Amino acid sequence: MAKDTLTIIDNRTGKSYEIPISLSKRVRILILAAALLIIPGIFLPVWTITLVAPQYPKGIKMSIYANKLTEYNPETGMTSNVPRLINGLNHYIGMHEIRPDEFKEFRWLPFMIIAFSILALLSAIVGKWHFATLGWILFILFGIFMIGDFYRWLYEYGHNLSPQAAIKIDPYMPPVIGWKRLANFTVISLPGTGSILVGFAAILGPIILWLESRQKRLS
Template sequence: MRDFLNRLPDLTDRPIPGGGRILLVAGAVLLAVAIFLPLWQIHLEAPQYPEGGLDMYIYSHKLDAGNDGQDLKEINNLNHYIGMAPIEEEDFAEMTFIPFLLGGFALLSLRAAFFGTVGAAIDTLVLFVYFGAFSLWRFYYQLYTYAHNLDPKAAMDIEPFTPILIGWKQIANFTQYSFPREGSILLLGAVVCFGTAIWMGVRSGRETAAPDADERSDAEAMSA
């Protein structure tokens, strides 16, 4: 551990080669584009909706729904029937600042590409992974809160439940599907770009150090 800590400044100061810098710029572009694409989709199927069910799309800055937004109204009517609070965009306060955070991470990625060091790229990756983990937890918490605070006077009495975050789940006569969409895929792609750029910088530093070590060994042998 002490040896690793001693080597840490050298590791973070290693330069990222040109290909890695291009990946950092690509990661910034992916983050920017993800702002305008759906991050998640919730799809509900039931016998009373034989034409394809109901869809809700979650963006970084808004809620949208299928059938020109009518699906969200229908979902809220169903929620009222079981005593669940209506899903309204105003309840998602994070939608007012997440687009700006994604833009900030894009700028951090461009900053890392400009300075071109492993340390700058690591800073961007760590902060973004923390943001992503917190966002997923917040999304899960909101799903939990909606489905556990049911009105006991509702027309239909069901046990509190937690909607599925990823996958599918049977809820009464509905089947709920929940899965990431294009925006989340781009965010994951940005993480891959950042991680690959860091790996390229670390590998490049090792390859540079190896010839130096060989040269020192040759010099010691000649002096002997």
């Protein structure tokens, strides 16, 4: 049953290639790189949401980390671990207060990042295609889950509006990525440097596959 090669089919030519089930040295190094790229995700921002308005020309920037969030006001240079300004503004439209202690994610997300880094490290050590591919798929599923989780929070905040709010607005969906206008504010939502690095790590999967099949074709 145990094969020592893996069959790869080239979609364009319809030809199939056999590659050894053991990872080449180059691939192992790339997976190791992925393990290292994931780690900074523990202390770099995962996502940033910036609010810009006429009276906030420099914007108020909320950075979401793996274990906390910060609110930065470029005008004062002050950073706070509770989004005081944004909560103060949101209370006009009756949005639920953003309270960092309500995010259970902050408790386990750093450990998940460490776990996936270790998984990548193990893939590089074990050096088998099956292991590595499984690890990559889990990683991608985790990523999708996190984006879904983020979407759920944003939906909650945009739809769970107090009926007693001074200013009544229609429920709305804040942008997961990109920008959206709400009254006098433009909300800009972008991945943070931590996520960008994690994204590079994730993209290494297809890159490895492409590199390997290309080499096979050439040989």
